[in-house]
Amino acid sequence: MASSLIADIKQRVIGIVREQFNLELDDFSSEIPPRTELGDLAFPVAFELAKRLKAATGEKKNPRELAAKLAAGLSHIPGVAKVEIAGAGYLNIFFDRTQMFSQLVNQFSTTGHRPPTTDKIIVEHTSINPNKAAHIGHVRNSVLGDTVVRILKATGDNVETHNYIDNTGVQVADVVVGFMHLENKSLADIQALAEREVTSRADSFDYYCWDLYARVGQWYEEDKTRLAIRAQTLHEIEAGNNATSEIGEFISSKIVDCHLDTMARLDISYELLARESEILHLHFWAHAFEKLKASGVIVFETEGRNKGCWVMRAEERVGDGESGRAGEESEHDADKIIVRSNGTVTYTGKDIAYHLWKLGKLGLDFYYHPLRKDHRGNDVWITTGDDAAASANRPPFGNGTAFLNVIDVGQSYPQANVKKAVMLLAATEEEKSKVSRSAHLAYEKVTLSADAAKELGVESDGAVSMSGRKGLGVKADDLIDRLEANALKEVQARHTDISEEEQKNIAHKIAVAALRYFLLKYTRTSIIAFDFKEAMSFDGETGPYIQYSAVRANNIFRKLGRPPNDVQGDLASATAEQINGFFAGESGNDLWSLVYFAARLEDVARLSADAFEPTHVAKYAFQLAKQFNLFYHHHHILSETDDTRKMLLLLVADVARRTLEQSLALLGIETPERM
RNA sequence: GCGCCCGUAGCUCAGUUGGAUAGAGCGUUUGACUACGAAUCAAAAGGUCGCACGUUCGAGUCGUGCCGGGCGCACCA
Incomplete structure (x- = not known):
């Protein structure tokens, strides 16, 4: 919230340096001091200035003295109470x-917020192969994606959320093979299986397919010639309009229905499900092919290893140049084949076509119809190839x-190629700069610890x-079930006075918080x-x-008998001297550090949005919760006898409470009324 | 061979564009509840930030070279 103030102070410093030292300073860094007593903002600018002066005049200057000269020129800035010199030459505000x-x-x-814009960023996440139940690794993807969407929206972006459905891929083919060849089931049999009433999670259709998929894998292992059946099945699925497809x-x-249900439990939904079958049947690739050829993004190789293929060439060709051993090709080739010599398109090619569509550059569109309502009551749309x-x-x-x-980090190479192709097709510099915000949000996988593997029946030394x-x-779903059951036990032990429905509702929110935070507390690149x-x-x-500390804050107001927004109006009854006194001294420093930390959510959200890294918000929320708990223990608000002090403590609690709830909301976590 | 990621406390991990005394959780030890509910808090112990050079007033952070681990580099998806 202090960003305009920071910019103001920087401009002043640059002005002072220009006047007194005849130097033109670029933008310089600011930081937050390690302790509240040192101030709210620190500029190490005097160190930089000393270096610049030495370079200009050859004279060595003491950074502390330079900082003092800068500080002298920084008096009377609105919003700034005091400027100090500290350490070896820090300018502290x-x-x-x-x-x-x-x-x-x-x-x-x-x-x-960002300035209003018509730009729209399309976020694709989840994209689980629709052939079996979702596991914790898939959930990492969904939670990351959903949280990034929340943070981008909160900081002012227009976002459209997609979930890509690879309904014509090998993994679906494998389960089809399982039903048709291992179980000899007809479509009617499978329909009956999928739609029967089940009482146990283990009997649900996605769990059934989970096991079947594993059995098919085993079945191929036993006799590799059976892989021909897979190839044939895949071919029929891709072609469409037959019994197999x-x-x-x-x-x-x-x-897909099962996946949507699972994700709804974690408060995750989508605006559009884009299916691969439509990309195939609506001939997205044929259109993209023409554009890529016409623009020269891909070229036809008439000689060499890739003879007969359309390839996207790497910028720097291996073996070019005089010093290199020209003609002798390296073991690996950086050029990416888009169309094989037999005329079929690779996955990367199809993905380029899809991404040209995302950016409105393909000249073709899907047909759409609403698939179902999500848990929030919004339509979830799905693509169709049938205009009727x-x-x-x-x-x-x-x-x-x-x-x-x-998409997981293993896809970095094809993803880089997709972005490269799309960038090459951007028409103007302006468009290029907008498209360049596109990114592969790569994350590492979830593995099983040795203990977890053991629990699932696999002995191992490590992960x-x-x-x-x-x-x-x-x-x-298993994990969420277990989390909910554990949370329910805790809730029941604490709250016997509320209905079972309410207990379950609280337990659910706690389970979601536990799972989502667990997946967000790690940086994306950490396994x-x-x-x-x-x-x-x-x-x-x-x-x-974190929820608990927000609930504690809420409890204060419930016990008080007044809602927070009612108390907010009381601030006007305190004089500036009273508030100054409240934030003075050692105790005032502690109170201020909580308030000042709460004021930083905007900066953290922005950092998180720019880096597409939700963990910054997660870590921040936890630190804020810790600080609030500290405050909670130091100050027993309701027994405070000084009315003004009590009111100000309530307001501090409210600022923390609001910021905690907002931070949690960015993480997709709700704050229960009680817990 | 090339490219990317990782290496920080016993374990799992944070650490903005280089900044002040390297942090947190778990675990261990020791304390604090007839309550704004202890799903909490306080305290202690625990570090050659993989190694070595270099750049810098200043390096966990940047550069180079090693060591160790993971993943890519298909006319697979």
């Missing part, structure tokens, strides 16, 4: 606590200015990769070794811990 606090009390959105269509649609089934009044999907793809092929993994004990914990650095 103390904000006007009374003014900032008053602003914060009356400010309701603290996440900040109908089975594939049914299975994948049913599993299309809905006329659909939202304006696609035509984004940039895309963001949440073990999950494997759908082997049927090894922690299913999302998560999944451990049941850690993931199921409600203590320490966990979602429920």
Whole structure:
């Protein structure tokens, strides 16, 4: 919230340096001092200045003396209470606590905004192969994507959320093979299986397919010639309009339903499900091919290893130049084949076509119809290749200015090629700069700790990769069930006076908090070794811990008998001297550090949005919760006898409470009324 | 061979564009509840930030070279 103030101070410093030292300073860094006593903002600018002066005049200057000269010129800035020199030459700024606090009390959105824009960023996440139940690794993708969407929206972006459905891929084919060749089931049999009433999670259709998929993998292992059946099945699914593709269509649609149900439990939804079958049948590739050829992004090789292929060439060709051994090709070639010599297109080619559509550059569109309502009551749309089934009044999907793809880090190479091709096709510099915001939001996988693997029946020394092929993994619904059951036990032990329905509702929110925070507390590039004990914990650095501190804050107001927004109006009854006194001294420093930390949500949200890294918000929320708990223990508000002090303590609690709830909301975590 | 990621406390991990005394959770030890509900808090112990040079007033952060681990580099998706 202090960003304009920071910019103001920087301009002043640059002016002083220009006047007194005849030097033109560029932008310089600011930081937050390690302790509240040192101020709210620090500029190490005197160190830089000393270096510049030495370079200009050859004379060595003491940074501390330089800082003093700068400080002298920084008096009387509105919002700044004090400027000090500290350490070896830090210029430390103390904000006007009374003014900032008053602003914060009356400010309701603290996440900040970008300037209004018509730009639209299309975020694709989840994109699970629709052939079996979702596991914890898939959930990492969905939670990351969903949280990035929340943070981007909160900081002012227009976002459209897609979930890509690879309904014509090998993984679907494998389950089709399982039903047709291992179980000799007809479409009607499979439909009966999928739609029967089940009482146990283990009997649900996506769990059934989970096991079947593993059995098919085993079946191929026993006799490799059976892989020919897979190839044939895949071919029929891709072609469409046959008995096999109908089975594939049914299975994948049913599993997509299961996935949507699973994700809804974590408060995750989508605006559009884009299916691969449409990309195939509506001939997206043929259009993209013409554009790529016409623009020279891909070229036809008439000689060499890639003879007969259309390739996208790497910028720097291996073996070029005089010093290199020209003609002798390296073992690996950086050029990417887009169309094979037999005329078929590679996955990267299809993905380029899809991404040209995302940016409105393909000249073709899907047909759409609403698939179902999500848990919030909004329509979830899905693509269709059948214009007769299309809905006329659909939202304006696609035509984004940039895309963001949440896909595991293993896909970095093809993703880089997709972005490269799309950038090469951008027409203007302006468009290029907008498209360049596109990114592959790469994240590392979730593996199983040795303990978790053991619990699932696999002995190992260290972490073990999950494997759908082997049927090894922690299913999302199982984990959520366990979290909810554990949370319910805790809630029941604490709250016997509320209905079972309400208890379950609270337990659900706690379970979601635990799981989402567990997946967000790690940076994207860190491999998560999944451990049941850690993931199921409600203590320490966990979602429920943060919820608990927000609930504590709420409890103060409930006990008080007044809602927070009522208390906010009381601030006017305090004089500036009273508020100054409140924030003075050692105790005042502690109170101020909580308030000042709460004021930083906007900066953190922005940092998180720019880096597409939700963990910054997660870590911030936890630190804020910790600080609030500290405050909670130091100050027993309701027994405070000084009315003004009590009122100000309530307002501090309210600022923390609001910021905690907003931070949690950015993480997709709700704050229960009680817990 | 080339490219990317990781290496920080016993374990799991944070650490803005280089900044002040390297942090947190778990675990261990020891304390604090007839309550704004202890799903909490306080305290202690625990570090050659993989190694070595270099750049800098200043390096966990930047550069180079090693060591160790993971993943890519298909006319697979």
